[in-house]
Amino acid sequence: MSDANSINIKRKAIIAIIALPSVWIISYLLGFPILFRWMFAVYVVVIFLFFLLLDAPAMERRKRGGLSILLTFLIGSVVYTVIGVGFPQYDPKIEREKIRKLTTGRMEMAKIEDPVKLIEAGKDAYDLYECYNCHKLKGKGGAKSRGPELDDIGWESAFYIKEALLDPMAWIPDEFDKPKLRDAMPDYYSEELNEGEYKAVMAYLKSLRLSADKMPRGWWTEPRIILEGKNIYDGITNPSVNCAACHGRDGKSVMSGAREMRDANAKGSEKTDVSRKKPIKEWSDKDWFDAIKKGVPETAMLGWGQALSDSDIWKVAAYCATLSGAKGMTQEKLKAFLETEHGKLLTSYLKKEDERKEKVTELEGEIEGN
Ligand code: HEC
Ligand code: HEC
Secondary structure, X not given: OOHHHHHHHHHHHHHHHHHHHHHHHHHHXXXXXXXXXXXXXXXXXHHHHHHHHHHOOOOOOOOOHHHHHHHHHHHHHHHHHHHHHHOOOOOHHHHHHHHHHHHHHHHHXXXXXXXXXXXXXXXXXXXXXXXXXXXXEOOEOOOXXXXXXXXXXXXXXXXXXXXXXXXXXXXXXXXXXXXXXXXXXXXXXXXXXXXXXXXXXXXXXXXXXXXXXXXXXXHHHOHHHHHHHHHHHOOOOOOOOOOHHHHOOOOOOOOOOOOOXXXXXXXXXXXXXXXXXXXXXHOOHHHHXXXXXXXXXXXXXXXXXXXXXXXXXXXXXXXHHHHHOOOOOOHHHHHHHHHOHHHXXXXXXXXXXXXXXXXXXXXXXXXXXX
């Protein structure tokens, strides 16, 4: 190799060494995803090799050149085919089906009146909008595990689910610049869903419940739920349901014979179901539910099944349990949480309920126009 040639190679190597990090950094600053940035880097290397090849001395003419070309072509084809098969495939049939649903299916959904069919349509809409990318259902989907699992979401109030879907940033106070959180629930569904899809998705989400006999997942210790339960217990949500009138605001009975709520070792009454004649710290979820739903015969404790929805019964049970700490959350822990930044955020979010309801109604109006 001549001296001139080696100087030439060095010059090109230096350019490549400068170009490689520059391309990397510039593509980062321009916001290219990592895959693209790798691709650009590989291009730089390939271009460098190409220029080296240009400088290489000419080879002697080969005798069986045709065969070499054929072999190169064959090997290349095999390599490309293998790589192609290895990468994820887009099945045109599935993609077409998606587009079909986007156009005709969208309109159809709005007309579905049968509740079972509506739920099925909701599952379609859920798949169509690829909610599974971030949410797990029955252990499936959400490879990136960004959002909460939705298996038990049906216990939440319709308003809660609507707000989660239409105004997911509602809990962030106005003083904050509503950030574009990378892994947050997208805030464009009020623009994308049409009325039929929205109704169907809502029906579908409301139908998702794990068990009728179990406290909805996480609720025993969820401050938001416990605070809602407290409002029911104190008669704020509905003045005709006022547990505090007999059991006392802090669980210290104010009516003779009413259950002492603060003692986890207190047993259920003689008149109660067999399964509840044990210390309340040993009560199952179902014991709590039945105690409130059915009440205790021959006592002032009526069943609240008429006045309260099943969801509300779980909520008030979650609050009652904090009075004795029977299920892990205590009044002290709750107070300590409410002092934290997160706790203060929650309090201010709950206070704005009227405002939030207005906003959700407004967004629902937009959906009707989609
Ligand atoms: C980019 C990821 C992502 C996608 C896509 C997504 N979500 Fe979410 N979702 C989230 C995150 C993150 C949260 C938690 C938000 C929070 O806590 O503020 C969430 C919260 C929710 C909640 C409230 C759950 C709870 O337990 O409080 C519901 C309901 C929900 N999403 C439904 C949907 C539906 C329906 C779709 C499809 C139309 C969807 N999501 C698509 C990320 C996503
Ligand atoms: C009119 C008074 C009154 C009201 C209102 C009331 N209770 Fe009771 N509660 C009682 C009495 C009396 C008992 C029976 C106490 C006993 O024998 O242990 C009882 C028992 C209970 C028990 C234990 C049941 C058992 O099987 O041992 C629970 C739990 C309970 N109440 C929760 C509630 C909740 C939650 C509310 C509100 C939705 C409520 N109570 C409203 C009077 C009342």
